Amino acid sequence: NAGVMQNPRHLVRRRGQEARLRCSPMKGHSHVYWYRQLPEEGLKFMVYLQKENIIDESGMPKERFSAEFPKEGPSILRIQQVVRGDSAAYFCASSPGQGMGDYTFGSGTRLTVV
Amino acid sequence: GEDVEQSLFLSVREGDSSVINCTYTDSSSTYLYWYKQEPGAGLQLLTYIFSNMDMKQDQRLTVLLNKKDKHLSLRIADTQTGDSAIYFCAEIRYGNNRLAFGKGNQVVVIP
Numbered sequence: 001n002a003g004v005m006q007n008p009r010h011l012v013r014r015r016g017q018e019a020r021l022r023c024s025p026m027k028g029h030s031h032v033y034w035y036r037q038l039p040e041e042g043l044k045f046m047v048y049l050q051k052e053n054i055i056d057e058s059g060m061p062k063e064r065f066s067a068e069f070p071k072e073g074p075s076i077l078r079i080q081q082v083v084r085g086d087s088a089a090y091f092c093a094s095s096p097g098q099g100m101g102d103y104t105f106g107s108g109t110r111l112t113v114v
Numbered sequence: 115g116e117d118v119e120q121s122l123f124l125s126v127r128e129g130d131s132s133v134i135n136c137t138y139t140d141s142s143s144t145y146l147y148w149y150k151q152e153p154g155a156g157l158q159l160l161t162y163i164f165s166n167m168d169m170k171q172d173q174r175l176t177v178l179l180n181k182k183d184k185h186l187s188l189r190i191a192d193t194q195t196g197d198s199a200i201y202f203c204a205e206i207r208y209g210n211n212r213l214a215f216g217k218g219n220q221v222v223v224i225p
Contacts, residue, residue, distance in 0.1 A: 006156075023157060031211065042118075042202055042215035056211065082181070093213075103206070103213065104145065107156035 002027065004094050004106035005074075014110045018084070019079040021109045025094030029104070032075045034067055037089040037108075049075060082113045120203060120216035127224050132190040134219045136203035139184060143205040146179060147213065148188045151200045160188070160201075190221075198223045 005024040013019050025032050031050055035043040048056040049069035060067065064082075069075040079086055093105045118138045126132045138146070144165050149157040163170045163177045163186075170177045176189040186203055200220050204213040 033211070033213075035213070042217045043204075043213070045212035045214070048211050059212070080197075095211075102159075103145075103162075104159055105149070105157040 004029075004104050006092050006106035006109050008109060009107065010110050012112055012114060013062060013082045016081050017080050018063070019111055019112070021077040021079075021090050021092075022074040023077070023092030023094075023106060024074040025041055025092075026104055029094035029096050031095045031097065033093045033095075033103075034075075034077050035091045035093065035105075037091060039088075043091060046077075064070050079111075082111070084113050087111055087113045117201060118205060119215050120201075120219045122217070122219060123223060124219060124221045126193050126221065128193060128195055130193055132188075132193045132197065132221055132223075134180040134188045134190075134201050134203075134221065136186040136216055136219075137184055137212075138186065138203075138205050140205065140207050140214075141181070141184065142208040144208050145206045146177075146186050147202075147204045147206075148177065148186075149202045149204065151202065151218070152198075157202065165168075193221075193223050195223045195225055197221060212224075 019062045033048050034046040037043045045059040047060050047067045066078045089108045089110045091108045097104045120136045147162040151157050161172050174191045177189045196223045200218040202215050202218045204215045
């Protein structure tokens with residue numbers, strides 16, 4: 001049973017380019033969450049999605065960031081026109097249901113903006 | 115606000131016990147978690163405890179929850195060099211799905 005799969009592991013983008021981060025939840029998990037970890041800090045919540053629905057995006061920056069979890073395929077976190085401050089580790093997690101204990105993270109995508 | 119606090123650094127000798135502490139502010143927390151993060155790696159779920167429990171033991175790990183003081187601790191028995199990592203506590207609040215994390219506690223195990 002594969003865990004939460006994220007790709008790519010490392011992503012380098014020049015300022016102004018777009019970054020697309022992908023996440024496939026654990027088998028049997030229908031709830032997906034994205035978190036961002038800045039250097040030397042803990043993780044901060046960004047967005048919570050179920051299939052075809054954004055449930056809570058209160059942690060998402062108002063501009064340039066978007067997320068989706070389509071009916072088929074992985075969840076995508078998209079960052080348009082990246083800036084140096086977007087450099088961080090982006091982690092995806094999944095859970096089987098709302099507020100349930102089994103909340104498992106992927107290995108993350110480390111985005112570097114040059 | 116989302117205030118989960120942890121001390122920053124702990125050094126421990128191999129074979130000794132480690133205790134990592136965490137305080138949280140919201141009494142409506144339902145689940146409390148401990149995650150381990152090794153350098154350059156993702157977060158590994160170590161254990162979690164439901165808020166109606168006081169203690170949970172899983173092999174070398176013991177979690178203690180003091181709801182009155184909003185204090186959570188993780189004890190690692192017989193600490194090994196492979197336990198060197200950053201440990202994060204996190205909480206989920208009732209009616210919410212987001213995890214609120216502390217800043218982490220770096221544990222360094224000295225052989």
